[in-house]
Amino acid sequence: MRHDRRARRAVWIAVGVAAGAALLAAAGSPAGAEDEVDSVTIHLREYRFDPSEIRLTVGRDSELIVINNGTVPHEFVTEALQDLAVDVEIAGVRAETLGVAELEIPPKARAVVRFTPERAGEFSFACRALRPTDHHRQGMRGRLLIREP
Numbered sequence: 001m002r003h004d005r006r007a008r009r010a011v012w013i014a015v016g017v018a019a020g021a022a023l024l025a026a027a028g029s030p031a032g033a034e035d036e037v038d039s040v041t042i043h044l045r046e047y048r049f050d051p052s053e054i055r056l057t058v059g060r061d062s063e064l065i066v067i068n069n070g071t072v073p074h075e076f077v078t079e080a081l082q083d084l085a086v087d088v089e090i091a092g093v094r095a096e097t098l099g100v101a102e103l104e105i106p107p108k109a110r111a112v113v114r115f116t117p118e119r120a121g122e123f124s125f126a127c128r129a130l131r132p133t134d135h136h137r138q139g140m141r142g143r144l145l146i147r148e149p
């Protein structure tokens with residue numbers, strides 16, 4: 001299990017390097033575009049998400065900044081992003097993917113996930129890490145509410 005995760009992360013980083021050049025070429029976004037992004041910062045620690053409820057809106061460019069303030073690796077696992085074009089940046093490496101199911105974030109590291117919600121709904125997110133204990137069972141979970149504009 002741990003080996004699988006590590007392999008997946010290595011693939012991600014490789015994808016990120018390949019995608020980097022394309023992203024740089026496309027970086028000419030209009031000034032002020034940043035203001036249009038709904039940005040939510042989520043802090044992870046033993047054993048909770050803060051905030052544990054996130055609200056986003058269909059059609060709005062959204063950004064989740066997921067910061068591990070704890071002392072062990074934590075995860076951000078959700079079904080909410082699985083069919084979306086997602087731009088992920090973790091440990092300074094950026095990649096574009098179709099869907100993200102699981103991010104593992106080392107202590108003191110952060111991930112930035114950018115996407116535009118396409119359908120309303122209520123989704124859960126959780127940390128599925130099992131060391132040194134079952135984080136989800138300890139209460140490390142939350143809700144992502146996406147509403148119509």
Ligand SMILES: [Cu+2]
Nearest residue numbers: 074127129135
């Ligand atoms: Cu955790």
